Amino acid sequence: MTDSASIGSDEPVPFTIDDFAARLRRAADAAAAEGLDGLLVTPGPDLLYLTGYAPVAITERLTLLVVPVDGEPSLVVPKLERPDAEEAAGAVALRLLDWADGSDPYATAAPLLGSGRYAVSDSAWAMHLLGLQDALPRTSYAAMTAVLPMLRAIKDRDELARLAAAGAAADAAYGEILKVRFAGRSEREVAGDLAALLLRFGHSQVDFTVVGSGPNGANPHHEIGDRIIDDGDMVVLDFGGLKHGYGSDTTRTVHVGEPTDEERRVHDIVRHAQQTAFEAVRPGIACQEIDRAARAVIAEAGYGEYFIHRVGHGIGLTTHEPPYMVEGEEHLLRPGMCFSIEPGIYLPGRFGVRIEDIVTVEPDGGRRLNGTPHEMAIVE
Structure with missing residues (x-):
């Protein structure tokens, strides 16, 4: 434990x-x-x-x-x-x-x-x-x-330490939520478990606990509802808040029971897209290049029309702030910037997949502030 x-x-x-x-x-x-x-x-x-x-x-x-x-x-x-x-x-x-x-x-x-x-x-x-x-x-x-969009974008050492602590606490919450039962319970109940875990691991404030099961996962802005999670559901878990005044935000997509071949394939595409975008992080490249890197992977796999949001946002004192990893954002990455990388594929009426880490820019590339596995977790 x-x-x-x-x-x-x-x-x-x-x-x-x-x-x-x-x-x-x-x-x-x-x-x-x-x-x-x-x-x-x-x-x-x-x-x-x-x-x-x-x-x-x-x-x-x-x-x-x-x-x-x-x-x-x-x-x-x-x-x-x-x-x-x-x-x-x-x-x-x-x-x-x-x-x-x-x-x-x-x-x-x-x-x-x-x-x-x-x-x-x-x-x-x-x-x-x-x-x-x-x-x-x-x-x-x-x-x-x-x-002045970059006013708070460059984090100093102590800010990075707070963000890392928030990320570790969110990771710990994810590790524990995998142990609870999903099938037969409502999204709201699982979200309540997530919120309690974030507080247990040191968050002072819970900002969001998204639990998008089955077709609800195909809506990127779905939060929680009374839908009962069933065996065979893909479930998007996106959660975060504030610890020591700085934000956490992470997403993993789990499956209740054994997934189909298609569900595994879509999850693998998103995982590859997230990794490719992470590997693109380095000082001196434009923010939009991170979005492009992930989007190219998903488009090449034939799911481009189902990736319907930017790939990331800055994080710090709030969970959404500049810089934004989106087409048209030409600000250059600099060491100390922190942002999410969260590509997704959303198949209307069926299921969605999203994988998200917070990343900070270092002199030689990027460093993840989340360390939980990207592989699809199977839950009960």
């Missing part, structure tokens, strides 16, 4: 004031390189990444980190949240400004901005962006992902 205590108890190295200061400098430099005047960061993964600050609740009250390309970063917060914000601001050497209920938060933020162009967190509330536009009509804005 896997030792859940050892997997769940490893503590990550805390991020330091120097880590956050370096991230803020890189963010300002990246904004300057894109001709921007700075970044406007609202609660969510960007704020957490740059400051370590995660407000207790994201509400209609304005919280805004202003990172100018030149000058001192400032954090604007509601007065009632100032005590929590002071702890984060002190740890990152931010200037802190607050505003009280009944006052205009945009008037507090406006002096920190000029009449320039700023990148704004994708998660910013529209009401806040419109409020800033009213206060500063000559200032313009662009979505962070559109202008």
Whole structure:
């Protein structure tokens, strides 16, 4: 049996004031390189990444980190949240400004901005962006992902350690789920087992537990339902969440009882496609080449029309973030990038197969952060 205590108890190295200061400098430099005047960061993964600050609740009250390309970063917060914000601001050497209920938060933020162009967190509330536009009509804005998609893409050593720990915990959950009974139970019941295992092996948050059995597996966005899993079903298991603040995401496709020759063949094609894409990983090639490598294998085998999604997405503080392994994405792979490789074949009304690992780019190629076997597992 896997030792859940050892997997769940490893503590990550805390991020330091120097880590956050370096991230803020890189963010300002990246904004300057894109001709921007700075970044406007609202609660969510960007704020957490740059400051370590995660407000207790994201509400209609304005919280805004202003990172100018030149000058001192400032954090604007509601007065009632100032005590929590002071702890984060002190740890990152931010200037802190607050505003009280009944006052205009945009008037507090406006002096920190000029009449320039700023990148704004994708998660910013529209009401806040419109409020800033009213206060500063000559200032313009662009979505962070559109202008600075690689802001969080390059992981440092401590981030990679957290991602590796999350991947190992997800692997441990997979090892245990193979021991439970599938036949005669609902997808929802098996998904509940998976969620409990992720928590058992150290996840603080379960984001998804996909159990797609039989024809449900042919829908890539099927999550769970009340369908009773039967002998002879192919079952897609896709699950993940957060451990130590960083994401896991892995997929394996299992079979209840002995598979048919066709099911084995389709699974082998997907396995080959996943391996081929992994072997294509190296610094300096475009993200789209990873998608192309997997897609070519599936197309050559005659199933190209049944591979209907991109081959991968970045992962870090969230389970989906840039970079994306998709046709048209020309950003170059760099050491420290982490992303999924998850090709699939989906035969409508029949079954689906998907195999997914998280991969990080190293100077000489790629390294998997998932280590469970790719061969089809037979379950009861």
